[in-house]
Amino acid sequence: MRLVVLGGGESGVGTAILGKKKGYDVFVSDFGKIKESYKEVLINNEIAWEEQKHTEALILNADVVMKSPGIPEKSAIVKKLVEKGIPVVSEIEFAAPFTKAVTIGITGSNGKTTTTMLTYHLLKSAGLNVGLAGNIGKSFAWQVAEDSFDSYVLELSSFQLDGIINYKPHIAIITNISPDHLDRYDYNYQNYIDSKFRITMNQTEEDYLIYDADDEAIAEWLKNNKTKAKLIPFSLTKTFSEGAFIKNNKMEVIINKEEFLMETESIALEGKHNMKNAMAATSVAKLMQIRKSTIRESMSNFQGVEHRLEKVLKIQNVQYINDSKATNVNATFFALDSMNSPTVWIVGGVDKGNDYNELMSLVREKVKAIICLGIDNKKIIEAFGNVVDVMVEVNNMNDAVRMGQRLTEKGDTVLLSPACASFDLFENYEDRGNQFKQAVYNL
Incomplete structure (x- = not known):
């Protein structure tokens, strides 16, 4: 062969x-x-x-x-x-038949890395022999060749799912769906949505699909299509007899008639979107029969993910935040939504067919100045030129950070949340985030 x-x-x-x-x-x-x-x-x-x-x-x-x-x-x-x-x-399809391990597959436009890391943290803390792979860390195939894990937590992109034929995760998570990578899907949003749902196409009645019940695209797909998997929803606004939800400032997860409760304020991750990530990961932990005390402890000591709303430094009472991993509008929406102080926003890069209108109300409310960091900033300037008082264009990270320092006063925040891919000026989003952090350390 x-x-x-x-x-x-x-x-x-x-x-x-x-x-x-x-x-x-x-x-x-x-x-x-x-x-x-x-x-x-x-x-x-x-x-x-x-x-x-x-x-x-x-x-x-x-x-x-x-x-x-x-x-x-x-x-x-x-x-x-x-x-x-x-x-x-795809690599996942090729490697899966060579392992008997249970796989937990996690996809979504945003939140998948945090949910993947959090799920892995929960299972590893519980003493399970678990690997972490997919879009993250060491390749799945490489681990299947050299290690013998009992289970894997896999972060799966739509591109990886496009290349599957028979692969199925025992537990699948779809964190959310918003327009992303449309350049690879003939600018047809439905193609991209269908691509994400390939994660459940081979699942049977023995398997589980955990999903965001507040997400329009997901709800619409489930209304018009069938999956055999057992559905486990999570939501910030609804409650379920089986699923995960928030009630009276507590996260509740009910699976197989067993209930798990945890005060939301003792969960380490902040922000509404992270509550969703926490509900998804806890649902997996419950399905894997991890003890409640272990889940509580792991949820309260999780450190978060590099380049995702990562607090870098406070200088002269100005907080610098690295959210370089926000490569689409929806991710940046979460970032701006969680800002509680006047914000200087560093944005731009390679646009993947972005619609910036979704950010308009947040920009009006929270952003005092915009720094465009990209080769072509035309769309950003057209969208927000009349909305903020100050708009500056720069073409390297040092200038962006120095300009950020110049435009802030005590109590403000400088947020790098590009809403775009990084390939015009940087190797990848990690390189972009690391350059941002280095420039902040150099101030």
Whole structure:
């Protein structure tokens, strides 16, 4: 069996290692450059590879192809594979049959990393032998090849779900759905929604789907489509006989007639959206039969996720917050919504078809100045030019942070929450967040 891996990054190299271990003839092809550290791994494992090209003769003879999530379906080589009827799958689909572990799959436009980390923290604190993978950390395939976990918490992007055929998580979570990555879905929101719901397409009556019952797109899909999974809703406004909700300042989770209660103020994460993440993760913990005392303790000591509303420093009584992970409008909505002081907002980058109107009322209420940090800021300026008093354009992070300092007074906040991808000026959102933190430390 010949396995061709497109993309020599974390998921690609992990898949290559697993494929080799399972007796496949493996070839890795990357149209860009492969990092030195990954090259070493491929060479040490005697896996054939090429970079900066796709040699068709070496690719179109595959029995199965694993495509890295970053490569669009529209790319020429993928189209040729599909025409030839060669299955093109994601890393999750390729690796899942090689493990007996229970998987918990988490997707959503926002909140999925926090929910994934929190769920992992809950299960690990309870002493379960659990791995963390997907869009985060070490590749799932690599772990399946080298470790033997009993369960995995997987953060799954819509791109990873597009590449599944038979994979099903025992427990699936959809945190929420809002327009994102529409450039990859022909600018059709419904295509993107359907993509997210692939997480439940193979689930059976034995499996569970935990979802945000306040989310319009999710409610609409569930009204018009069927899943066999047992539904477990969570909500900030409704209550359920089975599900998770907030009542009298307590989080209540009722599953299999067992009730769990916790005061919301003793939950470490702040903000309404984090209450939802907490309800989703607690629902998993209850399904995995983790003790109530362990859940309470883990919920009260969870540290949060880097680059997600991360408090960096207070300088001259101005709080600097790194929310670089906010790569779409909906994530930035949560960030602005949780601001309690006049805010200087650093925004911009590569726009994925954003509609900034959703932010209008929050910007009017909370934002005193906007700093545009991107190569093309036209849409942001058109949207908010008449709404805020001060609007500045910069093209590097040091200038953005220095300008932020200049525009603030005591008690204000400087918030980096870009609502855009980072690839115009930075390597990725982590690089953008780290540059922000470094610039703040240098003030």
